[in-house]
Amino acid sequence: MRLRDCHNFHDFRTLARRRLPGPIFNYIDGAADDEVTYRRNTVSFERCDLVPNILRGVETIDLSVIVLGQKLEMPVYCSPTALQRLFHHQGERAVAAAVAKFGTMFGVSSLGTVSLEELRKAHKTPQAYQFYFHKDRGLNRAMMQRAKEAGVDVMMLTVDSITGGNRERDLRTGFSIPFRLTLGGMLQFAIKPLWGINYVTHERFKLPQLDEHVDMSGGAMSIGRYFTEMLDPSMSWSDVAEMVRAWSGQFCLKGVMSVADARRAAEIGCTGIVISNHGGRQLDGSRAPFDQLAEIVDAVGDRIDVLMDGGVQRGTHVLKALSLGAKAVGVGRFYLFPLAAAGQAGVERALGLMRTEIERDMKLMGCTSISQLSRDNLRFR
Numbered sequence: 179m180r181l182r183d184c185h186n187f188h189d190f191r192t193l194a195r196r197r198l199p200g201p202i203f204n205y206i207d208g209a210a211d212d213e214v215t216y217r218r219n220t221v222s223f224e225r226c227d228l229v230p231n232i233l234r235g236v237e238t239i240d241l242s243v244i245v246l247g248q249k250l251e252m253p254v255y256c257s258p259t260a261l262q263r264l265f266h267h268q269g270e271r272a273v274a275a276a277v278a279k280f281g282t283m284f285g286v287s288s289l290g291t292v293s294l295e296e297l298r299k300a301h302k303t304p305q306a307y308q309f310y311f312h313k314d315r316g317l318n319r320a321m322m323q324r325a326k327e328a329g330v331d332v333m334m335l336t337v338d339s340i341t342g343g344n345r346e347r348d349l350r351t352g353f354s355i356p357f358r359l360t361l362g363g364m365l366q367f368a369i370k371p372l373w374g375i376n377y378v379t380h381e382r383f384k385l386p387q388l389d390e391h392v393d394m395s396g397g398a399m400s401i402g403r404y405f406t407e408m409l410d411p412s413m414s415w416s417d418v419a420e421m422v423r424a425w426s427g428q429f430c431l432k433g434v435m436s437v438a439d440a441r442r443a444a445e446i447g448c449t450g451i452v453i454s455n456h457g458g459r460q461l462d463g464s465r466a467p468f469d470q471l472a473e474i475v476d477a478v479g480d481r482i483d484v485l486m487d488g489g490v491q492r493g494t495h496v497l498k499a500l501s502l503g504a505k506a507v508g509v510g511r512f513y514l515f516p517l518a519a520a521g522q523a524g525v526e527r528a529l530g531l532m533r534t535e536i537e538r539d540m541k542l543m544g545c546t547s548i549s550q551l552s553r554d555n556l557r558f559r
């Protein structure tokens with residue numbers, strides 16, 4: 179199987195599975211507990227049908243949207259994800275370059291493996307910086323200042339990871355940073371030597387968003403300990419309100435699921451929210467973002483930008499979310515499997531397929547611009 183044989187999410191996933199050592203594949207593919215929410219995130223799109231219109235003159239399609247003050251050439255952006263250089267040695271460099279070609283937004287994770295400054299300098303396209311809230315308020319201020327100086331366009335505070343999710347696949351393989359693999363996990367690495375060669379022949383693994391502030395080297399601090407010891411489970415609305423004021427720019431909360439929280443986010447001055455359950459990796463049994471979208475858009479859609487991510491695998495999923503009122507849609511595994519399968523070329527192919535699908539689907543729906551999509555186009559089963 180080659181990259182050119184990949185025509186959809188499942189093909190990329192299959193190729194990624196062949197190329198990656200098992201523990202890494204399962205880190206990407208896995209989710210919390212019984213992974214019910216992970217599955218439901220995609221299935222939820224199936225209870226909604228598109229109702230097309232015909233004979234509307236659809237030769238040229240404009241896919242651009244303005245969201246969080248940024249112009250995106252297509253309504254899909256890459257959600258922030260951790261550790262990308264573990265998946266492919268090009269890591270964030272590959273994803274950011276592919277995203278720039280498609281004129282959309284790239285979310286840099288706090289647990290990213292390439293620095294936000296380097297990525298900012300390399301591309302002009304919008305950059306969001308995903309941030310976690312630390313116990314040390316001075317550290318929060320320093321990291322925000324650094325992001326400001328780097329020229330980050332959107333601050334994205336993740337609020338659904340106050341503690342780590344129960345990812346049982348990772349417990350079984352022993353996946354952690356630094357690596358502490360079980361024997362079975364080590365064997366999985368041994369049978370994928372190409373990945374190992376790439377890993378050791380490229381630049382040393384780093385977490386540049388954190389390295390300056392936290393000693394993650396030599397096993398001093400694992401990512402698990404970073405979550406339990408450094409992040410602040412007492413984070414409150416007034417803490418976040420202070421951050422929003424300090425940032426005084428585009429500020430969005432990632433991981434909002436309830437109408438009450440969406441209202442609160444608008445009240446404290448957030449300019450946007452991402453309805454998200456972290457791709458099912460945190461609270462299993464939580465509702466799918468798509469199922470929660472309409473009520474949140476109805477409550478706050480006239481005041482702030484409502485985005486969503488989780489389970490998006492198809493252009494039609496994007497059209498359904500936009501028709502309900504989302505301003506843009508984030509993808510995670512949709513670009514991570516292509517990254518693992520083939521680096522930048524893989525991510526470009528995936529985003530290209532997504533853009534082609536959305537264009538085709540818009541034509542079939544009888545719409546020439548995103549603003550023409552509405553709830554009139556939808557029926558629920």
Ligand SMILES: Cc1cc2nc3c(=O)[nH]c(=O)nc-3n(C[C@H](O)[C@H](O)[C@H](O)COP(=O)(O)O)c2cc1C
Binds near residue numbers: 207258308454455488
């Ligand atoms: C491997 C992996 C790592 C992730 N790392 C982060 C992260 O560092 N910060 C964050 O806010 N979300 C992270 N996420 C969640 C994504 O931003 C996004 O919410 C999720 O992947 C969307 O679901 P999808 O993968 O079904 O598209 C991660 C997701 C995956 C799959």
